[in-house]
Structures are given as structure tokens and as C-alpha cells.
Amino acid sequence: MTAVPKTEPALSPAEAKASVALGDLERSVGFVMRIAQLTAFENLFEELGPTEVRISEFTVLVAIAENPGVRQGVIADVLKIKWSNMTKVVRALETRGLVERHVPPNDRRSVMLRVTDGGREQIERSATKMYRSDRQALAMLSDEEHAQYLALSRKIAGWPSQAPEDSRR
Amino acid sequence: MTAVPKTEPALSPAEAKASVALGDLERSVGFVMRIAQLTAFENLFEELGPTEVRISEFTVLVAIAENPGVRQGVIADVLKIKWSNMTKVVRALETRGLVERHVPPNDRRSVMLRVTDGGREQIERSATKMYRSDRQALAMLSDEEHAQYLALSRKIAGWPSQAPEDSRR
């Protein structure tokens, strides 16, 4: 740890913050969602050090691992990443030896993806932190509320109401 | 257009997307939240044209309007915006004549903010689109689910469980 330069006060007076009204914004789901996200996951970024994969890279890695040989564009669509940006993410993962690209002979436009053994190991290393952070972020919710929130989020995302079986043990 | 028969009945794009499994990611609230947000509000950005204020600017504008004379740093903290970035947002709003900055004589380090008449008019113009988008984005939820989702999001954000009274009479 190095010395931490001071740019902001540790805590501004709680009373000042609490007395701030936000009017109709407080009933805007879009806005409250954003604040909830920032509040819940503001620690995750720094928790996974510079050696780890980034959150966006982790999701791509898991998606490939769960669908060996999947086309690059399909993963991009599911994760709502533009193809032009997906190229860079995949190349970054390939450079680090975490995924392999393969052009199938029957459609040589496309790129099929697989995770390497190193990629699988990286998923193992990161998954613990990722999902622990997820649980911590929602510690203020009961198990029922947690499940409710997940179900409603899935509904908004346009996904089937029921998530697949839990593989974590 | 008439449908052109495919020579190779591979997976249709929709089928390909639906068949993609995401494993433990599907139960990660952090991840599902993100997809939900992208799905629900992907149209909002383009819906408010280039002439309007951006979403981030709108929230700052409303927060100032609801708390006339509030210090700049307090607004930044509540909205989870870094002070260094808040400076730019406020200056952009000031340049367009939407807010006024005032340095109080009793503490000449600080900056007090107020919205101008033009700022209030801008809020009126944007609010309709903002909140309509909010309702449309959650059209797949019942009123009860909507309220539930808002309440749970507030809880995660660390806000009082009950939103203040509606200011519109």
C-alpha cells in the first residue's frame, strides 16, 4: 500500500447528504437502478486486482466456456456488446492465452471460440471474488428478496423467468 | 419481402441467441442488473435528441432544482459523481444558462448552485421523455412488481424504504 493522496473528504456530513431531496427522480427506476448498482458494486472493481481479468472480460470468458465453439457474434449479441468492440475483447483474451479462435471450413467468415485450460483456470480464480462480491452487495436483502430481485431483473432483461440449475456447490 | 429459403437450416439468429447458456452468470445479480438496464433503457439515449440535456445532466439539474443553494460537492456525493467530474458537468450546464454558481461570503471555498428559469424550463421539457421512457422500459412488470422493484432497488442503494410524497399535486 502506498500513501493515499487526499482528493475528497472521507465522508461529507451525513446530515447534509440525507437532507438532499431528489423529487421525482426517487421514483424513477432507471435512476434508482443506477445508484443501486454503483452502491452495490463500487468495491468490486478494486477488489479484483490489476492481475485479474476485468468484469467484462470475465463475462465473455464464462459465456464462451459455457458454449464451446460458439460464434463470436452470438456471444456479442447475448452480452449486448457491439461486434466492433467484441473483436478487441476477444483479441485481448487470446493474447493472454485464455481463449482460442478457430475458423470453421464450412463458413469461413465466422470465428468459433473456445476457452483454453488457462482460461478455465482464470475463471476459477476470478469466480470466487465475483460471486462473493455479488452476495455481499445484496447482504441487506433477505433470501426471498434476493430471489425476487433476480427474477424481476431477468424479466426486465427479457429472459425466461426461471434461471437454470445452480452448478455452484 | 418474401422469405428466401435457406440452403442450410442451421440455427436462426434468434435460436442461436436463445440457446446460449450463461451458467452461474445468470444468477449473478450484478450481471443480470446490467443486462436489464441495457435492455430497458437502450432506446432512451437516442429518444432524447441532441438538443436535449443528457441523462446525467438531467439528474444533476433536478437535484439542484430540488435543493436550491445546495453545495456542489453535496450533490456530487448523493449522485455518486466524483468532484473532479462534477466540475465539468456544472460548467456545461452553466455555459448553457441552465444553472447559476454563487460563492457565499461566509465560506468562499464553496460553490452554491441554483437552476435558472431556463433550467426549470429544460427540466419540464425533458421530464416527460425521461419518465415516459421509465414507464415503457418496465411495461412488462405489473404495478405491484414495479413498486417491488423500486423498493428493492432503493434498499440496495441504501435509501429509506419509502420514497417521499409525490411533489406533484
Next chain:
DNA sequence: TATTGTTATACTCTATAACTATA
């Protein structure tokens, strides 16, 4: 002609550190 992916580029958002001036 349509699809798949790449390149180049620009712009927003965010994060960090050093700085001024006031208290």
C-alpha cells in the same frame, strides 16, 4: 446482396493525482 467480422475513430464516462484557495 446479406452476413460475419475487422479497423479506425470519436465521444462519454469514470478514476486518479496534483493543484489552488480558503477555512
Next chain:
DNA sequence: TATAGTTATAGAGTATAACAATA
């Protein structure tokens, strides 16, 4: 010394268009 705000800068993330290769 601490607080309020500013400046400068770098990075991630995202958006668009033009492009090549293949179907």
C-alpha cells in the same frame, strides 16, 4: 491541517461508418 473545488490526464466502455471476405 483539513475542506471545497479545479485542472489535467488516462483509461474503459461504447457508438458509428467504412471496409474485406465469404456466403
